[in-house]
Amino acid sequence: MSRLWLIAKREYLSYLRTPGFWLSLMIGPIAGLIGGFGPTFLEHSAPAPRLAVIDLAAPTGAGARLQAILTARPDFKGQHPTAVIRPFPAQGDLAAVEAQLKRSLSDPNGPIDAAVVLTGAADHPEVRFWSRDVADNREVQSAVADAASTDLRLNRLKASGISPALLASIETAKAEVVRFSAKHGKSGKAMHDIAPTLAAFGMAFLLWMLVVTGAGILLNSVIEEKSNRILELLMTSASTVEILAGKIAGVAMLALTVMALWAGMGLYALNHYAPPGIADELMKGLTANHAEVWFLAFFGGGYLMYAAIVAAIGAFCETPREAQTLFGPLMIVLTIPMIFMSSAIRHPELPMLRLMSWLPPFTPFLMTARLASNPPLWELGGSLVLMAAFAAGVVWFSGRAFRAGALSTAKLTPAGFLGVLVRKEA
Amino acid sequence: MSPALALEGLSKRYGALDAVRDVSFEVRPGEIFGFLGPNGAGKTTTLRMVLDLVQPTSGRLSILGRESASAVRNRIGFLPEERGLYRRMTPIDAIVFFAGLKGVRPAVARKRGLDMLEAQGLAAAATRPMKALSKGMAQKVQLICAVAHAPELVILDEPFSGLDPVNQQGLEQLIRDLAARGATVVFSTHVMAHAERLCERLVLMARGRKAFEGTVAQARAEAPRALILDGAIPPEAAAALPGVTGVQSAPGAEPPRLILTLAKGARPADALRAAFAQGLDVQGFEAREPSLHDAFIILTGEGRA
Structure with a gap:
């Protein structure tokens, strides 16, 4: 059994056994329900003025x-x-x-x-x-x-x-408007048109949630190993690549488990509680123009990019408080695509959005959100290649930083973290 | 037979600080080797270089016939100075995990781990989370994690620190058992008593340099012997005896007691014979051999500080 697999398995099982995992698993759908029906419920809960x-x-x-x-x-x-x-x-x-x-x-x-x-x-x-x-x-x-x-x-x-x-x-007198679209060329079923949009937005939001959740789990895990002096011991048993890749893979397995369970819950709810045909339309939206394949590719690259950075940050920190100094700016970067995601759904061809979706840190989220507008293949492929190259660079740098951080006893500073880039040996 | 571990001019510099300077020594296969020195002498940095956790600034090393520990990591067991394990993991799961990283199949690791936990009196704690164990128990579990894959070379960094005398004795026995089954054991410590009881050979480090390499007996020979004389003997007369380099009075002793420090190679019998010949009031005497602690003070220059 390879070391990478052992490390990934330990990472996966250790978090799966905690009550926190099951709580966060339930909180996702509950938050979705509250977000979706909360405002209407609030309005209806008050008597009419x-x-x-x-x-x-x-x-x-x-x-x-x-x-x-x-x-x-x-x-x-x-x-x-x-x-x-x-x-x-x-x-x-x-x-x-x-x-x-x-x-x-x-x-x-x-x-x-x-x-x-x-x-x-x-x-x-x-x-x-x-x-x-x-x-x-x-x-x-x-x-x-x-x-x-x-x-x-x-x-x-x-x-x-x-x-x-x-x-x-x-x-x-009232004119009746019948909807047509160039994509479907027929009228009546509004769900035809909005299903890909809803699916793309759902996928982009899910990706964002998984990256943020995965990053949080990974950060805590590395901090625990650093503060308990386990990282040094691990490094005498496995290479930095095996440790880093194992941890990232373990948390990715957790994220995929969450994704599968949420998807299962969503499908169950759609089949049992949504009006007839909605589930089929959404499934068509999810698979339109191979959206699910692009989603997985963007998820892989995006997750790898952010997970590697977070693992490197964690390797320098012994407490979550220390981690905040570097994790805070990263969260700000992660918030930017969240702000533009709804615009990417409504106006996917805005020049600014097209430009932003080429920036690797934003590509996974904005490109996924734009999937509904069926962007040209060269844009999808090009941004994916650029993101993959950027992710490779991030992983390389993070690997160095992770090793330096794991073996360092010095206090974390942003300068020290970036110094890893130029230092010959940590 | 090629050495299990050989260092040749190994140095490590951090900016302006020379943490380790030009250290060379060899550890023979199957021996218990002490790596001694006061705090900050460069022991841990040297061991981290040996384990490929830190790159040396200069010098070379050979470990189990290879140039890097990474190439033979499955044949090495390591107990770091600062210890810790996954708090929610049970001892047996931790042993299976770390042995698994060294290539041991889960079933074999589990069986071996349970046997070793039982031998250390920890069978009942095998399935309790680590956070529920005492510090001594957790330390034993970590040691088992380090050796459950039956390594050829075991490196223990300050293994006795934090253990009570009973657990220290248990650990000494475990180290002897490892050596008895053919493993080479290198351990660092600043407590000389353990080294004196366990080591065949040792290296003494001081201020980043090697201060001594040899057997325990050779190290002790570096320290002066002492002759204790009881009686009303004038200190000046005692200082004039052959081979005596220093005289100290033991306060409050009855009859009065003088502790004479002898020069390196001087025999206590010569000084004693001269004392009798001069008619000094010798009511009692004792020749005291130097301990490794005495040698440590002399060789590392700690006494001069």
Whole structure:
């Protein structure tokens, strides 16, 4: 049995047996669920805001019409309406009414959460929206503005002599948009078009998660060996290449285990809980234009690149605190593609993004995210070759740094770490 | 027979610091070899060069017939000065893992490891995590990890440090057992008593240089003998005796006691005969042979510091 395999196996099994591994395994899908459904759940968990319509305008029935338009809106119906209309017994002129509103809205247990006060003439209304805070009830405010504009528009059309029947038909007239795309050439099934995009984004995000998770595991593992003086002992039993490659391979096996389990959970959830056909479309998206092959290639290169750097950092550190000085900047580098990933999905052909996806540290994530737009083969191949060459250089340097760090008892400094590059012998 | 280990003019320089300077010696196959010296003498750096963990600045070495330890790593066992094992691993798993790295099949390593743990009184701890073991127990486990693959050359860096007297005795026996089955054992220490009991030959290091190489008896011969005289003897008269280079009074002794240091090669009998001839009040006497500790002080110049 080769030393590399023994080291990889120990690395794999030692982490697999910890409760932390199983916790982090569960946290991924839970975080996904929270991220996906959390905002909707939060919105639905709060009761619908109560809105009062107070008409102080000339007796034209503007308040009643506004109320009718609002209650006819689809988003004011159903189980989770944008708002519900409630009466507010206000009396007096505008100043008096608004003073009452101010008092009522200042009370968290008051009868309403927002109010719209209509003043002015029918053809020139002023719509005054009141809520507890400026930032409160933005959606309600937008619905009120919409409804008031509709009323104004209808009023003016009516004033110009258009019959009520024509008005009704104008109001209900709505063009139906049928989607087509150059890729599929057919209409109707929106999932056809968005499946590759969703799949590419999912793969890029998964890759990022695996690299970050793997890097964290590897860093802790090397720090443990360094602080417990095991690295020196290992180095008398195996070559630096065997140790470094064994550790990286062991953590890669862990990452692939996580990936397989998450994929299994995802497929199960899609098959059992998603609308029919979604799972098939997503699977097609995952395998469109050999996306899965490119993903594995970018995953291999990206993981190797970052894992080697992290292992080298860990070899210089005896505590996680020491590691932060070098791991921090690396995390910033890792955050950059995360920021641009969503743009790479929506606008994959932006010149800046195309350029960034050629930069080896970002290539694995941005190229994977761009897979949905079916980039030219020369771009995929070229960036992969460039990334592989860069990864080879990183592994070479990290190997030297790893050996120097493992045998060093000196305190870690960025200068000392980089000094390994120029030193003849560590 | 070619030496198990041979160093030829080995030096290591770190910037302006000469950690090891021009060290040469040979270790014969099957012997227990002591590598002695005070802290900071260059012992660990030399051993790290031997193990190919540090590149020498100059010089050559031969280890089990090869120029680099990396070429024969499966035939070498090493116990580092600063010890540690995976905290969550059990002793038997650690032994199987490290023996596996040296090419021993898991089943063989497991059987051998369990036998060795039992011999060291650690059978009950074989499946407990390392973090649950005492320091002495963990140290024994690490030693077993270093030798479970039956190496031809065993290098132990300060193996006795941190062990209580009972465990030190157990370790001495283990080293003798290794040598008895034909292994060459090189161990570094700054505690002379262990070397005195175990070593056939030794090297003494001081300030990065080799200060002595030879047998224990040869090392002791480098230190002066002492003659102890009890009685009311004037120190000046004692100092004038043949071969005496120094006189020290033992405070509070009754009858009064003088400790005479003799010159290298001087015989205690000559000084004693002269004392009787001069009619000095010799009520008791004792000729004391130098210990390795005395030789260590003389050879490393520690006494002059």
